[in-house]
Amino acid sequence: xxxxxxxxxxxxxxxxxxxxxxxxxxxxxxxxxxxxxxxxxxxxxxxxxxxxxxxxxxxxxxxxxxxxxxxxxxxxxxxxxxxxxxxxxxxxxxxxxxxxxxxxxxxxxxxxxxxxxxxxxxxxxxxxxxxxxxxxxxxxxxxxxxxxxxxxxxxxxxxxxxxxxxxxxxxxxxxxxxxxxxxxxxxxxxxxxxxxxxxxxxxxxxxxxxxxxxxxxxxxxx
Amino acid sequence: xxxxxxxxxxxxxxxxxxxxxxxxxxxxxxxxxxxxxxxxxxxxxxxxxxxxxxxxxxxxxxxxxxxxxxxxxxxxxxxxxxxxxxxxxxxxxxxxxxxxxxxxxxxxxxxxxxxxxxxxxxxxxxxxxxxxxxxxxxxxxxxxxxxxxxxxxxxxxxxxxxxxxxxxxxxxxxxxxxxxxxxxxxxxxxxxxxxxxxxxxxxxxxxxxxxxxxxxxxxxxxxxxxxxxxxxxxxxxxxxxxxxxxxxxx
Numbered sequence: 078x079x080x081x082x083x084x085x086x087x088x089x090x091x092x093x094x095x096x097x098x099x100x101x102x103x104x105x106x107x108x109x110x111x112x113x114x115x116x117x118x119x120x121x122x123x124x125x126x127x128x129x130x131x132x133x134x135x136x137x138x139x140x141x142x143x144x145x146x147x148x149x150x151x152x153x154x155x156x157x158x159x160x161x162x163x164x165x166x167x168x169x170x171x172x173x174x175x176x177x178x179x180x181x182x183x184x185x186x187x188x189x190x191x192x193x194x195x196x197x198x199x200x201x202x203x204x205x206x207x208x209x210x211x212x213x214x215x216x217x218x219x220x221x222x223x224x225x226x227x228x229x230x231x232x233x234x235x236x237x238x239x240x241x242x243x244x245x246x247x248x249x250x251x252x253x254x255x256x257x258x259x260x261x262x263x264x265x266x267x268x269x270x271x272x273x274x275x276x277x278x279x280x281x282x283x284x285x286x287x288x289x290x291x292x293x294x295x296x297x298x299x
Numbered sequence: 300x301x302x303x304x305x306x307x308x309x310x311x312x313x314x315x316x317x318x319x320x321x322x323x324x325x326x327x328x329x330x331x332x333x334x335x336x337x338x339x340x341x342x343x344x345x346x347x348x349x350x351x352x353x354x355x356x357x358x359x360x361x362x363x364x365x366x367x368x369x370x371x372x373x374x375x376x377x378x379x380x381x382x383x384x385x386x387x388x389x390x391x392x393x394x395x396x397x398x399x400x401x402x403x404x405x406x407x408x409x410x411x412x413x414x415x416x417x418x419x420x421x422x423x424x425x426x427x428x429x430x431x432x433x434x435x436x437x438x439x440x441x442x443x444x445x446x447x448x449x450x451x452x453x454x455x456x457x458x459x460x461x462x463x464x465x466x467x468x469x470x471x472x473x474x475x476x477x478x479x480x481x482x483x484x485x486x487x488x489x490x491x492x493x494x495x496x497x498x499x500x501x502x503x504x505x506x507x508x509x510x511x512x513x514x515x516x517x518x519x520x521x522x523x524x525x526x527x528x529x530x531x532x533x534x535x536x537x538x539x540x541x542x543x544x545x546x547x548x549x
């Protein structure tokens with residue numbers, strides 16, 4: 078590598094890092110938290126006895142899982158203005174990613190709840206708990222432990238998927254790399270550098286996942 | 300104290316209870332025995348409505364419930380009944396994410412809304428009573444089966460139930476751990492706790508029971524004192540069961 082490329086690489090680090098910290102991470106974190114709430118809600122509805130809400134929840138999961146995320150983002154950001162709904166790129170991206178996390182993760186949460194032995198429900202009922210109390214105090218805490226590895230997968234995928242937001246003018250890591258490429262004409266260098274930042278963020282998440290699992294493992298013999 | 304009349308329960312086409320009548324007096328111990336598939340566990344689970352009967356009635360002191368196949372029991376009555384009964388399960392079913400003390404405090408805090416300090420104090424007392432004062436901070440997986448079952452008994456006692464229900468409390472235990480659990484149950488019986496116990500431990504049943512019910516095929520075959528049922532029955536099916544059981548004991 079010649080000096081000019083090294084210089085471009087170094088000069089690009091700060092803008093890419095800033096884009097990551099100020100745009101990629103907030104989008105991923107906000108979408109994941111909202112998505113997780115939506116996922117728990119969807120999972121609980123699907124496990125409930127209410128016919129119509131169940132149908133709506135299944136329809137939602139079906140639509141989101143059956144259509145490409147990129148197309149969903151385009152509909153939200155470029156499509157909705159046609160009916161008078163104009164959204165800021167961050168809001169549009171957050172809506173798109175939240176819906177996506179909510180649909181995929183609802184299956185994880187549902188499976189985790191179903192994996193908890195029936196005896197746990199009965200023990201909770203036998204001391205007089207309502208369904209809600211049993212869920213909150215007994216079932217969900219155990220389901221949470223089961224779902225940490227698959228949910229970590231979802232979060233890591235989400236961090237990488239935020240690069241799709243570049244296509245709806247959200248200036249995160251990938252979009253920043255594109256912009257620098259446009260002036261320096263070093264696509265190989267800049268896109269590899271952007272990839273390194275994603276790798277860095279995802280590595281941090283893997284470490285956090287291990288910590289979380291250890292913390293939650295204090296009560297199990299595994 | 301507890302009165303059950305004409306109780307019926309089916310699972311699909313399978314009739315598990317075909318009209319059961321029984322009474323448990325306050326402070327007495329009723330033991331239910333019978334071959335597997337006789338409906339004894341289902342009957343026990345009707346006491347706190349983990350199974351809802353299709354027909355008949357159940358009364359716990361002033362709380363009276365009538366069952367019909369289509370009628371739903373109000374949630375309020377179900378919760379009231381469960382708060383006045385305690386259950387000990389064959390496979391303990393302790394909450395694995397809580398310590399022994401946490402398990403015993405949970406019902407008191409979440410259901411009875413007792414202050415944490417009070418619940419902790421009562422939890423400690425109960426764990427001491429079942430001989431586990433030194434295990435309050437242990438998680439279930441750190442305890443032996445017998446210890447877990449004793450925590451489960453303390454948990455069931457914590458909400459001050461009017462009756463304790465035991466579903467084969469020693470069936471999942473290694474033989475050498477059975478004694479410590481039976482000892483705790485006997486102690487409770489001596490203290491005048493009202494209990495209904497499903498068990499295969501015949502010697503224990505004879506020891507602890509005021510009244511024994513022998514079930515077969517969804518009905519009560521024999522009922523009476525341990526001597527009447529275990530020694531003096533003339534019912535051929537009852538004799539057949541008792542002979543088989545005593546054969547297994549040897």
